[in-house]
Amino acid sequence: MMEILANFFGAFLPEWMVTLLIILIKVVAIVLPLILLVAYATYAERKIIGFMQVRVGPNRVGFKGLLQPFADMFKLIFKEIVIPARSNRFLFLIAPLLAMGPAFAAWAVIPFSDGMVLADVNAGLLFLLALTSLGVYGVIIAGWASNSKYAQLSALRIGAQMVSYEIAMGFALVGVLMASGSLNLGDIVRAQSGSIFSWFVWPLFGLFLVYFISGVAETNRAPFDVAEGESEIVAGFHVEYSGMAFSIFFLAEYANMWLIAALTSLMFLGGWLSPFQGLTFLTDMPVLGRVFGDGIHWLLLKASFFMLLFFWFRATFPRYRYDQIMRLGWKILIPITLVWIFAEGLAIALGWKPWL
Amino acid sequence: MFELDRSQYPQKKADGTLDIDLTSGKYLKLWQGPQHPGITGNMAIELTVCGDEVVDATTHVGYLHRGFEKLMERRTFMQCFPIVCRICVPEPDFNEYCYAAAVEELAGLEIPELAHWIRTLILEMGRVNSYLMYLGGQAGAFGQGVIGQWTTYVRDLMLDRFEELTGARIYHMFIIPGGVRDNLPDGFAGRMEETLREIESVLADVDRVMFHNAVFKKRAVGVGVIDTAWLDSYGITGPNARAAGVAKDVRKDQPYLVYPELDFEAVTGKDSDIYTRADVRRRDLLLSLDLIRQILAKMPKTGAVMTKLPNVLHWKIPRGETYVRGECSRGEYGYYLVTDGSGYPRRVNVRGPSYTHSIALFERMVINANISDVAALLVSLHTYPPEIER
Numbered sequence: 001m002m003e004i005l006a007n008f009f010g011a012f013l014p015e016w017m018v019t020l021l022i023i024l025i026k027v028v029a030i031v032l033p034l035i036l037l038v039a040y041a042t043y044a045e046r047k048i049i050g051f052m053q054v055r056v057g058p059n060r061v062g063f064k065g066l067l068q069p070f071a072d073m074f075k076l077i078f079k080e081i082v083i084p085a086r087s088n089r090f091l092f093l094i095a096p097l098l099a100m101g102p103a104f105a106a107w108a109v110i111p112f113s114d115g116m117v118l119a120d121v122n123a124g125l126l127f128l129l130a131l132t133s134l135g136v137y138g139v140i141i142a143g144w145a146s147n148s149k150y151a152q153l154s155a156l157r158i159g160a161q162m163v164s165y166e167i168a169m170g171f172a173l174v175g176v177l178m179a180s181g182s183l184n185l186g187d188i189v190r191a192q193s194g195s196i197f198s199w200f201v202w203p204l205f206g207l208f209l210v211y212f213i214s215g216v217a218e219t220n221r222a223p224f225d226v227a228e229g230e231s232e233i234v235a236g237f238h239v240e241y242s243g244m245a246f247s248i249f250f251l252a253e254y255a256n257m258w259l260i261a262a263l264t265s266l267m268f269l270g271g272w273l274s275p276f277q278g279l280t281f282l283t284d285m286p287v288l289g290r291v292f293g294d295g296i297h298w299l300l301l302k303a304s305f306f307m308l309l310f311f312w313f314r315a316t317f318p319r320y321r322y323d324q325i326m327r328l329g330w331k332i333l334i335p336i337t338l339v340w341i342f343a344e345g346l347a348i349a350l351g352w353k354p355w356l
Numbered sequence: 357m358f359e360l361d362r363s364q365y366p367q368k369k370a371d372g373t374l375d376i377d378l379t380s381g382k383y384l385k386l387w388q389g390p391q392h393p394g395i396t397g398n399m400a401i402e403l404t405v406c407g408d409e410v411v412d413a414t415t416h417v418g419y420l421h422r423g424f425e426k427l428m429e430r431r432t433f434m435q436c437f438p439i440v441c442r443i444c445v446p447e448p449d450f451n452e453y454c455y456a457a458a459v460e461e462l463a464g465l466e467i468p469e470l471a472h473w474i475r476t477l478i479l480e481m482g483r484v485n486s487y488l489m490y491l492g493g494q495a496g497a498f499g500q501g502v503i504g505q506w507t508t509y510v511r512d513l514m515l516d517r518f519e520e521l522t523g524a525r526i527y528h529m530f531i532i533p534g535g536v537r538d539n540l541p542d543g544f545a546g547r548m549e550e551t552l553r554e555i556e557s558v559l560a561d562v563d564r565v566m567f568h569n570a571v572f573k574k575r576a577v578g579v580g581v582i583d584t585a586w587l588d589s590y591g592i593t594g595p596n597a598r599a600a601g602v603a604k605d606v607r608k609d610q611p612y613l614v615y616p617e618l619d620f621e622a623v624t625g626k627d628s629d630i631y632t633r634a635d636v637r638r639r640d641l642l643l644s645l646d647l648i649r650q651i652l653a654k655m656p657k658t659g660a661v662m663t664k665l666p667n668v669l670h671w672k673i674p675r676g677e678t679y680v681r682g683e684c685s686r687g688e689y690g691y692y693l694v695t696d697g698s699g700y701p702r703r704v705n706v707r708g709p710s711y712t713h714s715i716a717l718f719e720r721m722v723i724n725a726n727i728s729d730v731a732a733l734l735v736s737l738h739t740y741p742p743e744i745e746r
Contacts (some may be wrong), residue, residue, distance in 0.1 A: 053505035149386055153727075222499060223571050230393045231497050231731040300576055318572045319499035321728045322408065 024116050029128070030107055038254040039069035045311045052315040072247075079243035084147050087240070090146035096248035098243070103255040110262055111186045113272045113296040121270040124185040125177060128263070129170055132218065136162040136255065139220075139227070143237040154236030157322050158220060158227035162279025164329040165217040169339035172211035175204050176267045178344055189271035195278035201268040206340045208268040210333045212306065216261035216327065219253060220311055223317035261306035265299055272299045274319055369378065374412055376404055383555040388730065395732065396493060397741030399714070413722045414607075415715050416520070421745040428704045433459055434668040436701065444667045444705060444743040446489050450684040451706070452531040454671045457612070458680040458693035463673045467663055471535035473655035476613045478530060479682070480644045480651065481518060483554070485511050486685035488642040490738050494634050495566050497732040498575050503566050510555045517551055520544065535662035539677040545652045552645050559642065567635060576631035580721055580733045584628070590720070592710040594687025596737060599630035599636040606683035611628065615715055618650050630736040637685075686710060706746055714739035714745050737746045 050057030143155020506620030687709025
């Protein structure tokens with residue numbers, strides 16, 4: 001399809017412009033569905049948590065409340081952005097963008113299906129680690145620029161928490177990198193092909209748990225949401241934000257959740273690979289074979305499952321205290337990853353690869 | 357008397373105040389309330405924190421003062437009723453009972469046997485409501501919203517029972533001097549039994565999701581311990597005292613209404629931390645459900661519910677004073693009533709457990725606590741600001 005577009009634009013545009021245009025179209029093709037996914041993640045969250053809490057959830061705007069995310073969005077767009085007195089105006093306004101930028105830019109290297117990726121870079125994993133680390137700047141700057149004690153406390157907590165869990169997360173990915181022998185996300189997924197038993201989740205189960213738990217902590221979701229614990233520091237770093245500035249933080253949080261969900265599926269659950277691969281009688285069926293075969297729908301399904309876990313945690317878990325979070329990260333998760341990596345390295349050195 | 361470990365915290369100056377220099381950058385003054393999602397009502401807590409720990413705390417109340425005690429001095433004895441029940445929103449019946457009992461004692465009224473039973477039933481129903489709200493609040497203070505939604509659902513069923521019994525959901529005004537307004541409606545016991553079963557099934561879920569939750573235990577066990585030595589000096593009563601292992605229960609110690617005829621033991625705990633206090637209240641709630649069953653089984657079915665009152669507009673009560681006490685869900689509740697022979701109370705003083713618990717005790721136990729735990733500590737004492745202020 002991209003060739004058709006390139007030929008069409010190539011007829012009347014110079015070549016560099018065609019390349020740029022194609023990239024822009026690809027970016028829009030990723031970002032628009034992503035924003036839609038984010039919007040409906042909020043709807044799904046409210047419906048699912050509503051179900052768990054014996055209530056209905058949004059059901060007024062549109063059929064079964066399906067237009068509720070748009071109603072919320074329009075409301076937030078038309079609200080005034082109140083800038084607190086004696087705050088740093090420039091930093092106050094740039095902070096939401098710093099939070100959202102990395103959350104969206106990370107999607108550049110995510111392979112949605114075989115070859116379906118914006119930038120097929122070889123150091124994709126490093127790029128991801130770098131970008132997810134950048135997200136903390138937006139939050140810290142927001143807390144500092146707000147000129148509020150609650151926001152400041154939250155910024156301190158979130159800074160320490162995200163930096164600590166970054167380490168556990170990085171170590172978990174080191175295990176994946178060792179198992180697959182590549183930093184390219186597409187190659188990592190292809191290394192898991194074969195059958196459902198060649199997914200990395202089986203040999204790297206501990207790392208899988210550590211990665212997802214760190215991911216929950218990284219996105220500041222319950223039970224690790226001390227940065228916005230409403231009974232302690234009201235709303236934390238975004239307590240002074242209103243209107244669109246607040247909704248950009250909101251967007252960044254949910255985009256990050258989708259990112260963690262997609263990454264967990266890619267690294268450990270075979271990404272776009274079908275769980276039925278290897279069962280040729282299913283994948284070779286005339287029409288249903290497309291459903292049972294590999295494809296983007298499996299990635300979406302797996303990521304949605306992790307999103308459901310995010311919502312489930314939020315509905316049923318109380319919040320950890322801040323020092324307990326740090327203890328969990330440093331004293332439990334990081335040692336687990338270190339031991340696992342050591343054992344895995346030993347297995348590789350002895351030429352014994354159970355996952356292949 | 358109870359000296360704290362203040363090695364790294366501010367020293368005491370000669371006049372007893374703490375040497376806190378806010379300009380040093382070591383301390384931060386943090387206000388919580390009067391509008392704060394973690395505070396259970398309109399009160400403010402002024403915290404001085406050093407890092408994450410509280411070194412000094414002051415409570416500020418008065419945002420909800422309505423002057424009820426003074427208002428009652430200008431109302432006839434009957435007109436006080438819409439006032440007393442508004443002292444405590446989640447459990448208004450206790451105010452009605454204590455006030456009615458005080459008036460009856462001074463006026464020398466004897467109330468019928470059936471009215472005693474119905475009063476006890478209403479008090480226990482109110483206790484169930486109050487505990488259900490507490491459980492939701494305690495989980496909510498730790499960020500676990502689901503418990504609050506579940507308990508609100510079953511509390512709504514209990515409010516339905518209140519509605520068919522009294523005609524009102526929140527402020528019932530059913531217990532009046534001389535008895536209660538009416539007998540139970542037909543089939544009330546059966547519908548109550550269904551409600552009790554639903555509450556028990558939800559409480560089983562609450563037990564699994566809240567009390568057996570690893571994170572909840574981590575937050576609540578060993579946090580906010582009340583020393584048994586404080587009990588008398590701070591005037592701690594009710595579940596807060598029982599969680600410390602002291603079986604203080606006015607229902608047992610000085611039985612009133614029909615409690616002597618009911619079969620129960622005061623619920624006690626051992627550790628006196630947030631978890632034990634929550635657990636004592638959960639078991640006390642189960643006890644209340646049991647008491648409601650006992651009351652419905654043992655009570656007489658027919659009979660008078662009211663004694664003949666004099667004309668309430670010109671009702672004069674002879675000179676006298678009395679103190680009526682009872683065990684509400686938060687602790688000992690008392691009404692001190694003075695009359696001077698006129699048609700109005702000379703003085704009404706309400707002794708609510710919220711005041712003693714949430715001012716002196718809270719200011720003491722919040723010292724050295726983590727700021728994350730402040731809201732949970734306040735909720736774990738089970739206090740209501742409307743009752744603090746009156």
